Amino acid sequence: MNRLDLTRTRWTNFLIRNRWPQFLIRAITLAGFIFTILAGLLGSVVGSHNFAIIFVWIAWWTALKLFFIPFGGRSWCSICPIPMPGEWIQNGGILQPRGKNFGLGKRWPKFLRGRWLQAGGFMLVGLFGVITLTSPSVTSIVLLIILLLAFVLALVFERRSFCNYLCPIGGFTGLYAQAAPVEVRVKNPEICSTHAQKSCYEACPWGVYPLALKSSANCGLCMECLRVCPSDNLAVNLRPWGSDLGPETKHSLDEAFLGLVMVSSALMDSAIFLGPWGQLKMAAYAIGTGSWFLFAGLFLVIALMLVPGIYTLAVWIANKLGEQKMNLRKALAHQSQVLVPLGLTAWIAFTISFALAKFSYVLPVVSDPFGWGWNLLGTVAKPWVGQSTLTSMLLQVIVLALGQFWSSRVAIKISGSLKQALPMIVFSAMTMVGMLWLLIG
Amino acid sequence: MMEELLSTQEELNHQSLQTKWRLMVLISQCALLILFLPIPLVTPKPIDRLIHIDATSFQFTPAxxxxxxxxxxxxxxxxxxxxxxxxxDGYDFQLTSDPGQPVTGTFVASWPGMFRFRCSVACGNLHPFMIGKLWVGPNLILIRGVLLGILAVVAAIFSLKKSKVLKTGKTS
Structure with missing residues (x-):
């Protein structure tokens, strides 16, 4: 099965099962999160001199796309500080559940389930992205709202409802975790089927029953199931990339919508942040003005009509060319798997171009996080302007070509024939050429 | 009889693995050729050009x-x-202008490709995204990228050609 179970090695097993390492990392990320909010609110209004902007949008956002997701799936979710305070209240304890559950523990409304709200949240990030990315106080306010929202929702609803249904980053990491080389899975299904207590499901903050886990999209890698399983029947596997993508896996329409929003956002962000169109940037920045409404209209037309329209057409043709026809709704969901490698590699290529040129800002803000003229670690120096080098362009080309290879393979695997896969291959080629043109054209 | 069948199966698996490796090596070689093969181009005779660029927050004209x-x-x-x-980007060229004060600088466009030019003085919130594009000659890296994309599709098709996927639609 090409899997390597990390719980079989003594030290990785210790790191996974013991609550302390994870707790310590989360405590650090929580402290960093609060410090970031303070820096954004109290520090310099110049984004490039403020810890909040540089650490959130250059360091963390880059690490998420270049490291956490491609190598660890939802590994960021396992150390994310946002749900921590709410979870402490829910659990009645800080390190582990104490059996005293506070909060109303209501179930999340059925009509709000799925990834629709996460996709909407990600679109909002795109619509207000330019102001959020450049204004430290706006970044802090957004982080504060997210922290409070997660806390309040934890008091009203059961488990990690905010992460499951609202967090745009959770939607992002969840979608692309399907392509990642890490999974939590049951070792022996028979042992689970005879275990009546289902302690793993009871302990899971994500509301996932490991025996039914077929995709890593909803598993936050918190490792609680491993810690409570009385039979040591859960494994943390390293697996081949893209293991959750195939003809047998189940996918839903909200996943297709989320995937399309992500692809559209990658294209739009490349145009706004890396393109030469000053008027587009100004329009995206001038919130509330006529030009911003024009920009928002353009953004929504691309994200909700143009890209989904081309995708629907490709799926419809693919469905017509196949021997076994399925209804369009099912076909849209099934073919959404192509969007996973496509979107992931598009975001990686964008990040290489966007963030690596700005990385020189990171060390100075470590020494002077508020932009108040400090030089705590002696790393304050005038940051260089930042350049796209030939190496970075070649890397972008290679990443996009890998994305084309991967998404074409997925299209062929999940289709009945090459003929049926062709429309999806053409769709992914159009996206890739669009990204190439925006990034290096 | 059974042993013979097993040995034939093993040989087939071995051959299939060998074919896959050969294919991978061939595709990697093609990719390297696409990326790095020098392309002889007929370049027009170099001339002197004077280009006027206005900078307004947060755009260059022309960009x-x-x-x-x-x-x-x-x-x-x-x-x-x-x-x-x-x-x-990629050129040792930098100018700074006070409002209404034109400055000039000259460089030789020796390197072909697409290069972004950026504002080099912090000028406001959108400063990091004040960007223009300079194309020197044909944009070969874009052409190489498109060709690599085509190779990627061909590679994807060939990598699954002999597997059950293309015959039954199920992963092997």
Missing amino acids: EIKVNQGDRVTIEFVSTDVVHGISI
């Missing part, structure tokens, strides 16, 4: 410039509002 490889390019740069700068 898209095309020159030929080898051209001697003189940039006349002027800011129309606050202090702005211009620097070109």
Whole structure:
């Protein structure tokens, strides 16, 4: 099965099962999160001199796309500080559940389930992205709202409802975790089927029953199931990339919508942040003005009509060319798997171009996080302007070509024939050429 | 009989693995050729060019410039509002202009490709995204990228050609 179970090695097993390492990392990320909010609110209004902007949008956002997701799936979710305070209240304890559950523990409304709200949240990030990315106080306010929202929702609803249904980053990491080389899975299904207590499901903050886990999209890698399983029947596997993508896996329409929003956002962000169109940037920045409404209209037309329209057409043709026809709704969901490698590699290529040129800002803000003229670690120096080098362009080309290879393979695997896969291959080629043109054209 | 069948199966598996490796090596070689093979181009005779660029928060006008490889390019740069700068990725070229004060600088466009030029003086919130594009000669890296994309599709098809996937639609 090409899997390597990390719980079989003594030290990785210790790191996974013991609550302390994870707790310590989360405590650090929580402290960093609060410090970031303070820096954004109290520090310099110049984004490039403020810890909040540089650490959130250059360091963390880059690490998420270049490291956490491609190598660890939802590994960021396992150390994310946002749900921590709410979870402490829910659990009645800080390190582990104490059996005293506070909060109303209501179930999340059925009509709000799925990834629709996460996709909407990600679109909002795109619509207000330019102001959020450049204004430290706006970044802090957004982080504060997210922290409070997660806390309040934890008091009203059961488990990690905010992460499951609202967090745009959770939607992002969840979608692309399907392509990642890490999974939590049951070792022996028979042992689970005879275990009546289902302690793993009871302990899971994500509301996932490991025996039914077929995709890593909803598993936050918190490792609680491993810690409570009385039979040591859960494994943390390293697996081949893209293991959750195939003809047998189940996918839903909200996943297709989320995937399309992500692809559209990658294209739009490349145009706004890396393109030469000053008027587009100004329009995206001038919130509330006529030009911003024009920009928002353009953004929504691309994200909700143009890209989904081309995708629907490709799926419809693919469905017509196949021997076994399925209804369009099912076909849209099934073919959404192509969007996973496509979107992931598009975001990686964008990040290489966007963030690596700005990385020189990171060390100075470590020494002077508020932009108040400090030089705590002696790393304050005038940051260089930042350049796209030939190496970075070649890397972008290679990443996009890998994305084309991967998404074409997925299209062929999940289709009945090459003929049926062709429309999806053409769709992914159009996206890739669009990204190439925006990034290096 | 059974042993013979097993040995034939093993041999087939071995051959299939060998074919896969050969295919991978061949595709990698093609990819390297696409990326790095020098392409002889007929370049027009280099000329002197004078290009006037205005900088206003947060855009350059013009923001898209095309020159030929080898051209001697003189940039006349002027800011129309606050202090702005211009620097070109990959070139040792940088100018700073106070409002209404034109400055000029010259460079030889020796390197072909697409290069972003950026504002080099912090000028406001959108400063990091004040960007223009300079094309020197044909954009070969874009052409190489498209060709690599085509190779990627061919590689994907061939990598699954002999597997059950293309016959039954199920992963092997």
